Amino acid sequence: MGSGDPYGMPISHALASGMGGIRTAGDLVARMQLHRKMRLPEAKAYVAEKLHIGTRELSDEVTMRELREELDIGVLTSMPKAARGLEAKARIASLLEVSIPSVVRLREKIGPG
Amino acid sequence: MTKVYTRMGDGHAVEMTVDEIRADILAGTEDAADRGKIPPLSEGERDYLLDLFTFEGKIVGVVPGDEVVLTDDGSVNALYGAQSSSGVGVPISRESAIRVYERAFAMDTMEVGHPDYSFKPVKPIIALELQAMESVLHTTIIPMYYGAMPNLALYARPDGPFGNPADLLPMGKIDEARSAQEEAAEASTRDMIYVGKRMAEVGADGFNFDTTASAGDAEFLATLNAVEELARTTDLSIEVGMAAEFVLGMHGKVTYDGVRLAGLYPHQQVKLVEKAGAHIFGPVVNTNTRRSTAWNVSRAVTFVKACSEAATIPVHANVGIGVGGVPMCETPPTSMVTRASVAMVTIGRVDGL
Numbered sequence: 008m009g010s011g012d013p014y015g016m017p018i019s020h021a022l023a024s025g026m027g028g029i030r031t032a033g034d035l036v037a038r039m040q041l042h043r044k045m046r047l048p049e050a051k052a053y054v055a056e057k058l059h060i061g062t063r064e065l066s067d068e069v070t071m072r073e074l075r076e077e078l079d080i081g082v083l084t085s086m087p088k089a090a091r092g093l094e095a096k097a098r099i100a101s102l103l104e105v106s107i108p109s110v111v112r113l114r115e116k117i118g119p120g
Numbered sequence: 121m122t123k124v125y126t127r128m129g130d131g132h133a134v135e136m137t138v139d140e141i142r143a144d145i146l147a148g149t150e151d152a153a154d155r156g157k158i159p160p161l162s163e164g165e166r167d168y169l170l171d172l173f174t175f176e177g178k179i180v181g182v183v184p185g186d187e188v189v190l191t192d193d194g195s196v197n198a199l200y201g202a203q204s205s206s207g208v209g210v211p212i213s214r215e216s217a218i219r220v221y222e223r224a225f226a227m228d229t230m231e232v233g234h235p236d237y238s239f240k241p242v243k244p245i246i247a248l249e250l251q252a253m254e255s256v257l258h259t260t261i262i263p264m265y266y267g268a269m270p271n272l273a274l275y276a277r278p279d280g281p282f283g284n285p286a287d288l289l290p291m292g293k294i295d296e297a298r299s300a301q302e303e304a305a306e307a308s309t310r311d312m313i314y315v316g317k318r319m320a321e322v323g324a325d326g327f328n329f330d331t332t333a334s335a336g337d338a339e340f341l342a343t344l345n346a347v348e349e350l351a352r353t354t355d356l357s358i359e360v361g362m363a364a365e366f367v368l369g370m371h372g373k374v375t376y377d378g379v380r381l382a383g384l385y386p387h388q389q390v391k392l393v394e395k396a397g398a399h400i401f402g403p404v405v406n407t408n409t410r411r412s413t414a415w416n417v418s419r420a421v422t423f424v425k426a427c428s429e430a431a432t433i434p435v436h437a438n439v440g441i442g443v444g445g446v447p448m449c450e451t452p453p454t455s456m457v458t459r460a461s462v463a464m465v466t467i468g469r470v471d472g473l
Contacts, residue, residue, distance in 0.1 A: 008192050009440015012206045015452040021226045023458035024182045024465045025190045033228035034262040037189045040434045041357035044399045047471035063185035081261040092259040109257040109323035
C-alpha cells in the first residue's frame with residue numbers, strides 16, 4: 008500500500024478492495040503469491056480448490072469464519088482452544104502444501120520425536 | 121450545470137462539472153501514454169473512471185469476489201510512530217501493533233520494520249530486529265515481511281563514508297560522482313544481503329525493499345543485486361516497491377542485465393525485478409498536486425495496467441500518500457483513497473495493493 012495514517016490508508020484500502028486477512032482467506036491467498044509467485048487468479052483458484060469452495064467465497068466473511076474454525080487454521084475472534092500463531096501456520100502449511108519458513112524452523116527445533 | 125464535489129491532488133476539495141472530470145480523465149491517461157510510450161485507457165475504461173468520480177457516495181468498493189491481497193510498507197509505524205511516518209502516536213509496542221493490524225485491521229500480510237526504516241541503521245541493531253521478528257512469528261498467522269528502505273543517500277557524506285553526488289554534480293565532477301555512487305551501491309548491497317540473510321535464518325516469510333531507487337539508478341542496481349543474491353540463497357519471498365514512476369539517472373550509465381536503468385518506467389522496471397528473482401513488484405506513479413484526483417488516478421492506472429500486463433509475477437501497486445492517484449496530504453480523504461483503490465483493481469488489474 009504505502010504511507011498514511013491507519014484510518015486513511017490500510018483501513019480504507021481494506022474496506023474498498025482488501026481480501027480481509029484472517030477474517031476471510033486473505034492470508035491464504037497471500038501465501039500463494041509470496042511463496043509460489045502466483046498471480047491473483049491462480050492464487051485464488053489454488054486456495055479455493057484446497058478449501059473446496061468457490062473463489063468468491065474466499066472473501067466471504069461468514070463462510071470463511073465458519074470454515075476457518077472447522078479447519079482449525081486460526082480464527083479472528085479470540086477463542087479458547089483454537090489454533091494460534093505458529094499452531095495455525097503449521098496447519099495452513101499442511102492444508103496448502105506450502106513450505107512456511109517459521110513452521111520449518113519449528114519442526115527443526117522440536118526434532119523428529 | 122451540476123457540479124461534482126471531488127478533490128485535487130493536494131487533497132483540497134474542488135467542485136468540477138462532469139465534462140471537466142471527463143476531460144481530466146482523458147488528459148491523465150494521455151499524459152501517461154505519452155511519457156511511458158504505452159497504450160492509453162480505452163473509452164470504456166475512461167467511462168468507468170467517470171462513473172467512479174461522479175458517484176455521489178463518499179466511499180466506493182470493488183465487486184465482491186474481486187478483492188486483492190494487501191501488503192504494506194512502513195510497517196506499523198503509522199500506529200505507534202510520529203508525524204514523519206504518518207504516525208498517530210498510540211502508546212503501543214511494535215509487536216502489539218502488528219497484532220492490531222492482523223486482528224483488527226484485516227491485513228492480509230504485515231511486516232516488522234525499524235522506526236528508522238532504512239537498512240543501513242538496522243545492521244548494528246540486527247539482534248533487536250531478529251528478536252522482534254521471532255516474537256511476532258510465534259504469535260501471528262498472516263505472512264510476515266521484514267521491511268526497510270535501501271536509502272542510498274545514507275551512504276554519502278556527511279551521513280556515510282562516500283562522496284555525495286548532490287555536492288559533486290553541481291561542481292561538474294561527473295566521474296567522481298559516478299564513482300562515489302558505485303562504491304555506495306556496493307556497500308548498500310552488502311548491508312541489505314546481511315540483513316536479509318539474518319531474517320531468513322529466523323524464519324521470516326518475506327523481505328520488502330521499500331522506496332527502491334529513491335536516490336536514482338545506482339540505488340536500483342544495488343537493490344537488484346541484493347535481490348539476486350537473496351533469491352538465490354534463501355527462502356525469503358522478496359517484494360520490491362519503487363520510490364517513483366521514473367528511475368532518476370543520478371549516475372546515468374549503470375546497467376543490469378544489459379539494460380540501462382536510468383529512465384525506466386514501471387512496465388520496464390518490473391522485467392528487471394523479475395529477472396533478479398523477486399516475487400512481488402510494487403510500481404509507483406507519482407501524484408501531481410496541481411491536477412485533480414481524477415486526472416491523477418487515470419494517469420496512475422494507465423501506467424500500472426501496462427505494468428500488470430508486462431509482469432509474470434504479482435503486482436502490488438503503491439497507493440499511499442502521494443502515489444497511485446492518492447492525494448498528497450497528511451490525512452488522505454477516504455473518498456479518494458477508495459476510488460484509487462478500486463481503479464487500481466478494476467482497470468490496473470493489480471494482484472494486490
